[in-house]
Amino acid sequence: MALHFHDERAGAVSPGGELDLTGAEAHHAASVRRVRVGEEVTVTDGRGAWLAGTCESVSPQRVVVRIASRQDLPPQSPRLVLVQALAKGDRDELAVQAATELGIDEVVPWQAARSVSRWQGPKAEKGRARWASIVREAAKQAHRAWIAEVSPIATTAQVAERAASARVLVLDPSAPAALTSIDVDDARDLVLVVGPEGGIAPDELERLAAAGAERVRLGDTILRTSTAGPAALAVLNAKLGRW
Structure with missing residues (x-):
């Protein structure tokens, strides 16, 4: 090769x-x-x-x-978007790297309520540049013709706003519906929302649901924040017939 x-x-x-x-x-x-x-x-x-x-x-x-x-080569449709909560250590970066290899089209850093890591002031642009570098290198390793965009850091309100034009799927271990059970025959962007260590705060879940987001689970176990997004992307790739 x-x-x-x-x-x-x-x-x-x-x-x-x-x-x-x-x-x-x-x-x-x-x-x-x-x-x-x-x-x-x-x-x-x-x-x-x-x-x-x-x-x-x-x-x-x-x-x-x-x-x-x-x-x-044309871009994929629907677009796959990962909203990844900031996490301690390199767990969020591991998620971004794997998600890029698995075909993500956009990565959105999320300053969740329970995020231990905080991107404030100059650190926000530095963190975004770091994630962009990870995405670029992972895309080359995976031989991708399209390199994912890394968006500016988002608040919970900004993540919720995406539900107005995209299908937002919030990964929640307590959700009644499994990700494997949903229908993905939709031209809208598929936005996966992954929380930090400790999960997504109840008020954030309520705010996202009120905006139209759907809660879905991956299984009976609780995955790390570095694992959940890539695992969900694997499911969506299969459901979309890309694998």
């Missing part, structure tokens, strides 16, 4: 043309992945352009790829 890289300029390149990987991508290709002249690689712009080509020259500063073919 060819190594896969990301370059935002890839969308402007046609078969027969050259694409120069520079900066961090060139260093990663030459020094970490050790690509060689003549090796086949794939490159995406993260917005659906999928290029396949051969390395014509390789150095840590610049890797020149001669493009042999191009595909323009």
Whole structure:
């Protein structure tokens, strides 16, 4: 399988043309992945352009790829959105990484009431940039043509507002309906809401339900915040026929 890289300029390149990987991508290709002249690689712009080509020259500063073919892949429909509550340690980051590999289209950091981690002031943009980096690297590892957007940190009120135009599914171990039992034949975005350690606070559940969100459970056990979102995405991928 060819190594896969990301370059935002890839969308402007046609078969027969050259694409120069520079900066961090060139260093990663030459020094970490050790690509060689003549090796086949794939490159995406993260917005659906999928290029396949051969390395014509390789150095840590610049890797020149001669493009042999191009595909323009449409985005998935419905879109899958993960609203991930901030969590202590790296549990939220593990969730974001796995969700990206499993095909998420948008990640929304959520400052839930029970979140131990707090993104305030400059820390909010720093945290978002960190998650965006995790998403980008996981998308390359998974060979995805579309790279998920990482939205600004959201409050519970902002998460609830999404129910006006999307189908919001709140993962709750005490919910009466199982995620496997719901019908997903709907063109609206599917938004999965995952709480922090300790779960989603009762008043947050009430606010989300009042806005039109649906509570669903995954099973009889309680999953970690790092596991629940990816597990739910696996179920939705199967129900949508993507797996």
